[in-house]
Amino acid sequence: MENKVGGAVIKNIKNMKINELKPLDKNPFKSKGDRQIEKIAKSIEDFERMMEIRKIVIDENNQILGGNKRYFALKKLGYKEIPDTWIEKVTDLSEEQKKEFIIKDNAHWGSEWDLELLEEWKVDLEDWGVEIEDFDVEQEVIEDNYEFNDNIETDIVLGDLIEIGEHRLLCGDSTDIEQIKKLMNGDKVDMVFTSPPYNINSKMYETYKDNLKSNEYIDFNLKVAKNIKQVLKGMLFWNISYNKNARWEFLEIANRIRKDIGFNFLELIVWNKKTALPVVSKNMLTRKYEDIFVYSNEDEYTDIELYCVLGNQKDVVFNKKTSKILTNYWEIGTNKTQLKNHLACFPVKVPGNAILLSTNETDKILDVFIGSGSTMVAAHQLKRKCYGVEIDPIYCQIIIDRMRKLDDSLTIKKNGVII
Secondary structure (H helix, E strand, O other), X not given: OEEEEOOEEEEEOOOEEHXXXXXOOOOOEEOOOHHHHHHHHHHHHHOOOHHHHOOEEEOOOOEEEEOHHHHHHHHHOOOOEEOHHHEEEEEOOOHHHHHHHHHHHHOOOOOEEOHHHHHHHOOOOOOOOOOOOOOOOOOOOOOOOOOOOOOOOOOOOOOOEEEEOOEEEEEOOOXXXXXXXXXXXXXXXXXXXXXXXXXXXXXXXXXXXXXXXXHHHHHHHHHXXXXXXXXXXXXXXXXXXXEOOXXXXXXXXXXXXXXXXXXXXXXXXEEEOOOOOOOOOOOOOOOOEEEEEEEEOOOOOOOEEEEOOOOOOOOEEEEOOOOEEEOOXXXXXXXXXXXXXXXXXXXXXXXXXHHHHHOOOOOEEEEOOOOOOHHHHHHHHOOOEEEEEEOOHHHHHXXXXXXXXHOOOOOEEEOOEEO
């Protein structure tokens, strides 16, 4: 029996053996693993008639064009043959039309694109009317809305090593490589997210002078970057800004991290904070954004690639390691995320974005100016191990209290002793 649909010849097949079907060797949509197949198999068990409504489509060579995941689900359920009402064979399609069918059949089902294959196929999704949605990172972290006591007391002193579950926190100086080595204990990290003091002449720190001369402030940042280079095997996110007390230094720091320390510059991210503190200098505009400079600790960072898949020069930058599309504009408000006495505290979603873009679960994260612990909160929620350095004992205590509130099952040790 033959039918014609859209110019193509369609034939119904009777009781085809499942092993005669050929799943795609190269599928532009990435598999989400056995769990997805199990869900589809359960759906077929619960509503078998679904297979009549949404058939497996094959070509003249029994190559599956639509329904690859349903094919694997049927195999998982133990099917040896497939009823004729569950299959349609389509002939007279060109190779280009087959590719178009494969893509359009899946484009609106929340599938994840294999951009490398799309580039190999040289398809123009725009011409086919297929849209790739805005690729901002999905928000998988939530603000913990931590509120701390104004009268914090602590017995933590410089040099103390604190274990918070699997995470490690050193009350120490990130310009000292020996202290970094003490924290890391021989490990290397997959990513660093950090935000050095802005040299704003604030009164936020008991153990750090936030009013360095220009050359001192630049050298301070470069010492820390040099130490990071020894323990990093991935990407560095360096959040730095300027103010009336340090106007241009951040530009020299950003360039010399590349030129002097040897990091490979990848990108500049604009973080739109949505709100801004009032500017008291007549020589400055009110700023609602901050810069996050992104580097890698490798001359050729092969995880980041450019794919030309949208046509009309609409390229996308893609991280092969995490299957994430990278954008350089983050709109994340600071409302209710900054501590009363630490206005440099940033939302958990800021390091969360960086973690999601550049690491996988169980990877290791480092923040050498961890402050009130937002990076550790994000890492814990996202199942990464966090290493942090904080020079102020009060902020180390804040991190302990904050992590306890976040997860009261965490075992906390100071210098190896449970506290």
